[in-house]
Amino acid sequence: MLTTLSRKIIMALTGLFLCLFLVIHLLGNLQLFLPTEEARLQFNWYSHLLSGNILIKIISYVLYLSILLHVIDSVIITLKNKRPAPRYQYDQRGRASKWYSRNMGILGTIILIFLVIHFKDFWYSYKFGNMPVDSKGQKDLYQIVVTAFQEWWYVVLYVIAMIALCYHLIHGITSAFRTLGLYHPKYVRWIKYFGLAFSVIICAAFALIPIYIFFTMK
Amino acid sequence: MMKLNANIPDGPLEQKWENYKKKAKLVNPANRKKLDIIVVGTGLAGSSIAASLGEMGYNIKSFCFQDSARRAHSVAAQGGVNAAKNYKNDGDSVYRMFVDTLKGGDFRAREANVYRMAECSLNLIDQAVAQGVPFGREYGGYLNNRSFGGVQVSRTFYSRGQTGQQLLLGAYQALMRQVEKKSVKLFTRHEMLDLVVIDGKARGIIARNLDTGQLERHAAHAVILATGGYGKIYYLSTLAMGCNGSAIWRAHKKGAFMASPSWIQVHPTSLPQSGDYQSKLTLMSESLRNDGRIWVPKNKDDNREANQIPDGERDYYLERRYPAFGNLAPRDISSRAAKERIDAGYGIGPLKNAVYLDFSKAIKEQGKEKIKEKYGNLFDMYLKITGYNAYEVPMMISPSAHFSMGGLWVDYGLMTTIPGLFALGEANFADHGANRLGANSLLQASVDGYFIAPYTIANYLADEIHTGKIDSEQEAFKIAENEVNTKLNQLTDIDGNKTVDYFHKTLGKILYDYCGLSRNREGLEKAINDIRALRADFYKNVKIPKDMATVNIELEKAGRVADYLEIGELMCYDALTRNESCGAHFREEYQTADGEALRNDAEYQFISAWQWNGSPDSPILHKEELHFEFIKPIVRSYK
Amino acid sequence: MKLTLKIWRQKNQTDTGSLQEYKLDQLNPHMSFLEMLDTLNEQLIIKGDDPVAFDHDCREGICGQCGVMINGMAHGPLPHTTTCQLHMRSFNDGDTIYIEPFRSEIFPIRKDLSIDRSAFDRIIASGGYISTNTGQAPDALAIPIAHEVVEAAFDSAACIGCGACVATCKNGSAALFTSAKISHLVLLPQGKEERAARIKNMVQTMDKEGFGHCTNTEACQVECPQNISVLNIARMNYEFIRAKALEK
Structure with missing residues (x-):
């Protein structure tokens, strides 16, 4: 039987691993800022690299597992918190904490919905769909991405999801380090700044890509 | 007349306690689990004795009326706890602490008891540190001390302004550890309503479950009362709302003598009453007097703001009357001096019931930062409660009832006049004489519980190992339970038109006026009549909700106030029969030409021990003569 | 008014x-x-x-x-x-x-407004103490404790056990209360001896009572009358991981 603390530790570890993945993902996406043809070859090469390497494969399974665990664990925690959670007729407890800290579940759900769409459109197409090929014979994911980002609603969805992710991370990163036992005030402060910077930079960069493509590729 | 025997061991002062321990009877570990002990109260004395006896292997039942053992009023003590460790190398010793305490109490305590308390103070600090009490320390890691009123050394150990809380948590945690080990069974939300005496020995209690209203019988081989003081009898006091004298009073009515009940310490630095809705007077630590100057305007009805009154028109009356000690005169003296000015019409504040405690000079000399560092939390508290910023305007303070030096009479072994009934901590009349020194109350409660009672109770119980289980189905338990039940029904049946608080407040006012900081014959006689009339009114007109089966707070309070209405009368008799002034007891008829207390050692060098004689108006006085073999009583002077 | x-x-x-x-x-x-x-x-x-x-x-x-x-x-x-x-x-x-x-x-x-907080007592009973019997203590100066350490321990020990942290927590978690006691005791050299047993027992009791998970919203510290720091909770997590990692 897991304790309340160990369940949170699982959330923290899986969450932090997913943060690491965000960096790898972003590194790939940044290649989309290159001039069109260069970007196409480079991006498709990187995508191929990520799908072929055995090491990357293992990591990707850990990734899937992490997403799954993170989601399932959060559902369990949320359900278990229902019983002890105080309920008031008149409630102003919100003044004592940040809205995004209180609503990690909702933010997470938005991210999860986004992930499902995201996986279906890119990951599933890439793995199992009928893909065009580029000049080097690589699967042309670039084309799929650029086509998708021509749709305004898709860009909006993407940006909303990144805002949700950003707030999810602002709370999540500091919270995860605390859950893993970082108690020294100095490092707690550092992590807080680091978490904030990380969240904003990563999410802004992710969000800029569809906007950039939408406005430059028309 | 019954001769009171304090059972003080033979030998020189410094060997008495050793001699006692050498000769005390013991109970072997196998026999301890055959013995049941009831401890009422979970403050510092109650928790520490329950935990200590539990550790030794006795079966303990521990009772408190609060919802957790951690809430007892020991928690509120701020300043510190004294111990003669002499870590400061400033000439402290057990002997010096003994002298200070005895002198502070105006030579109205037993030498042997006081010496033992000073002696045991050494172990207490060790014990508390081992439990994890975070006493203030210096940068090198060694324990720090501060000084308190009435002494010339630094012997007060402290945990910021929450020493009582930290010591209590240490004892509470030790208690909870025994609860987990099942050697102590804890009954929270239970109030003791009667003592059961069988064949002259304390054999159990009747307790009421405050949640269900059920009366319960609990039997034991010994009963320990650690139920604190009854200063709340004044209604407005520094005590918690629930503090009461009911446990000791009900034991008194079963035969335990009450000693010197009129010795109540009035603390000089509490916040003044601001209206008749007020329920308590918050204490501001005595340490403030280190830097604060106390004054009132020289002119009556000076309605200017404090800061508008020039220095020449201020009367720094403590500095004027007691130039040697000034603002650091002992508590009884400072309180009395404040009352004198207020009564003379010089009081300040909306109700003209306070004096100023002014930090402007200290702030000017030392800087605001320094003052903030020393007293920041107190200034914050003052702001929270009054809404005034004491860095800019002087604090308004006034005297408030605080600590009862009186209590159940106990012998050297802390046993009352009922065999098997022990009283610990503030509940007994203890070691403070007629006035308690600051930071000695935590000490006394702790040493009683940790280091004294474990020996003296074993000494008593050694003769009980063959008694066998005490049966709570015995007739005496039934009778006691019926009496309690009748009394409760009597109270709810009155169904009058005045609340319990009305009676409590009225009683408090009578006592403040006539049996407070200063007393005189005429006033005390009037008070006795007023209290009798008030008591009659109470039993005719009090209104209490009838519900007996759920939480009924009014009923709880009514029982306590009913007892206060009797204790108050005894206090007046006690004050009336003591024709001298000593410590907290100041009889206006017995003062020097310049208004100082006039003690009368020739006739009043004794402890008054009162025996219940069937009704509140006919108590019988017994005297325990005090003998001073090792120190000669002198006149206390702080001029 | x-x-x-x-x-x-x-x-x-x-x-x-x-x-x-x-x-x-x-x-x-x-x-x-x-x-x-x-x-x-x-x-x-x-x-x-x-x-x-x-x-x-x-x-x-x-x-x-x-x-x-x-x-x-x-x-x-x-x-x-x-x-x-x-x-x-x-x-x-x-x-x-x-x-x-x-x-x-x-x-x-x-x-009405009166509640039963005895769950807090049970958490303390399960390990919120230093196991020392009366009379066993060595001299108070036997182990020096640095000023900062004892002050930090005091900050945690100042908890008054009112339950505002639980009442205000969206999850009904008792993490602040429990961690304050764990921090108080583990900061002091006297309390380090039984740190592993203490954390495990207290967390177990906290869970058994049914308190929720701490999700670090930090509302508890804001409402705490004693301003007990949420970093106590982080320390509790550290102690927990440490105890689990060193478990035999």
């Missing part, structure tokens, strides 16, 4: 309870919040109604017995202030004030 009060009334633990409205006037703004309730009760008693039961004792902010939700905030609007230290000048004439008990399934309501 005049007030409209909406107070949670509940006869006993099993009763469903509801908010009842009361009107009070001629209140003095210098009254404490609890004295305002005293005034209401005086009126109710004389009318023959049942007075409102609420927890309180020392009325100077240290016993930890008082505590209600005032307008949906634990201990009311002032930060780091117990209910008993709150005064009516923090409200305006004509205000409507909602008063509810600290709620949690783990803190059953005894009556």
Whole structure:
């Protein structure tokens, strides 16, 4: 039987691993800022690299597992918190904490919905769909991405999801380090700044890509 | 007349306690689990004795009326706890602490008891540190001390302004550890309503479950009362709302003598009453007097703001009357001096019931930062409660009832006049004489519980190992339970038109006026009549909700106030029969030409021990003569 | 001043309870919040109604017995202030004030605003102490403890056990309470000996009582009368991981 603390530790570890993945993902996406043809070859090469390497494969399974665990664990925690959670007729407890800290579940759900769409459109197409090929014979994911980002609603969805992710991370990163036992005030402060910077930079960069493509590729 | 025997061991002062321990009877570990002990109260004395006896292997039942053992009023003590460790190398010793305490109490305590308390103070600090009490320390890691009123050394150990809380948590945690080990069974939300005496020995209690209203019988081989003081009898006091004298009073009515009940310490630095809705007077630590100057305007009805009154028109009356000690005169003296000015019409504040405690000079000399560092939390508290910023305007303070030096009479072994009934901590009349020194109350409660009672109770119980289980189905338990039940029904049946608080407040006012900081014959006689009339009114007109089966707070309070209405009368008799002034007891008829207390050692060098004689108006006085073999009583002077 | 009060009334633990409205006037703004309730009760008693039961004792902010939700905030609007230290000048004439008990399934309501927090006692009983019997202590100076260490231990030990942290937590977590005791004891050299057993037992008891998970919203520290730091919770996590990692 897991304790309340160990369940949170699982959330923290899986969450932090997913943060690491965000960096790898972003590194790939940044290649989309290159001039069109260069970007196409480079991006498709990187995508191929990520799908072929055995090491990357293992990591990707850990990734899937992490997403799954993170989601399932959060559902369990949320359900278990229902019983002890105080309920008031008149409630102003919100003044004592940040809205995004209180609503990690909702933010997470938005991210999860986004992930499902995201996986279906890119990951599933890439793995199992009928893909065009580029000049080097690589699967042309670039084309799929650029086509998708021509749709305004898709860009909006993407940006909303990144805002949700950003707030999810602002709370999540500091919270995860605390859950893993970082108690020294100095490092707690550092992590807080680091978490904030990380969240904003990563999410802004992710969000800029569809906007950039939408406005430059028309 | 019954001769009171304090059972003080033979030998020189410094060997008495050793001699006692050498000769005390013991109970072997196998026999301890055959013995049941009831401890009422979970403050510092109650928790520490329950935990200590539990550790030794006795079966303990521990009772408190609060919802957790951690809430007892020991928690509120701020300043510190004294111990003669002499870590400061400033000439402290057990002997010096003994002298200070005895002198502070105006030579109205037993030498042997006081010496033992000073002696045991050494172990207490060790014990508390081992439990994890975070006493203030210096940068090198060694324990720090501060000084308190009435002494010339630094012997007060402290945990910021929450020493009582930290010591209590240490004892509470030790208690909870025994609860987990099942050697102590804890009954929270239970109030003791009667003592059961069988064949002259304390054999159990009747307790009421405050949640269900059920009366319960609990039997034991010994009963320990650690139920604190009854200063709340004044209604407005520094005590918690629930503090009461009911446990000791009900034991008194079963035969335990009450000693010197009129010795109540009035603390000089509490916040003044601001209206008749007020329920308590918050204490501001005595340490403030280190830097604060106390004054009132020289002119009556000076309605200017404090800061508008020039220095020449201020009367720094403590500095004027007691130039040697000034603002650091002992508590009884400072309180009395404040009352004198207020009564003379010089009081300040909306109700003209306070004096100023002014930090402007200290702030000017030392800087605001320094003052903030020393007293920041107190200034914050003052702001929270009054809404005034004491860095800019002087604090308004006034005297408030605080600590009862009186209590159940106990012998050297802390046993009352009922065999098997022990009283610990503030509940007994203890070691403070007629006035308690600051930071000695935590000490006394702790040493009683940790280091004294474990020996003296074993000494008593050694003769009980063959008694066998005490049966709570015995007739005496039934009778006691019926009496309690009748009394409760009597109270709810009155169904009058005045609340319990009305009676409590009225009683408090009578006592403040006539049996407070200063007393005189005429006033005390009037008070006795007023209290009798008030008591009659109470039993005719009090209104209490009838519900007996759920939480009924009014009923709880009514029982306590009913007892206060009797204790108050005894206090007046006690004050009336003591024709001298000593410590907290100041009889206006017995003062020097310049208004100082006039003690009368020739006739009043004794402890008054009162025996219940069937009704509140006919108590019988017994005297325990005090003998001073090792120190000669002198006149206390702080001029 | 005049007030409209909406107070949670509940006869006993099993009763469903509801908010009842009361009107009070001629209140003095210098009254404490609890004295305002005293005034209401005086009126109710004389009318023959049942007075409102609420927890309180020392009325100077240290016993930890008082505590209600005032307008949906634990201990009311002032930060780091117990209910008993709150005064009516923090409200305006004509205000409507909602008063509810600290709620949690783990803190059953005894009556009206009075609650049962004995779960906290059970957490302490399961390990919130240093196992030393009376009489075993070495000299107090045998182990020096640095000034900063003892001050940090004090900061954690200052908890008054009022339950505002649980009442205000969206998850009903007792992490702040439990971790404050764990930190207090583990910071001191005397308390390090049994650190592993302590953390495991106390966390187990906390869970057994049914308290929720801490999700680090930090609301507890904001409402805590003693301003107990949420970093205590991080330290508790550290102690827990440490104990698990070093487990045999």
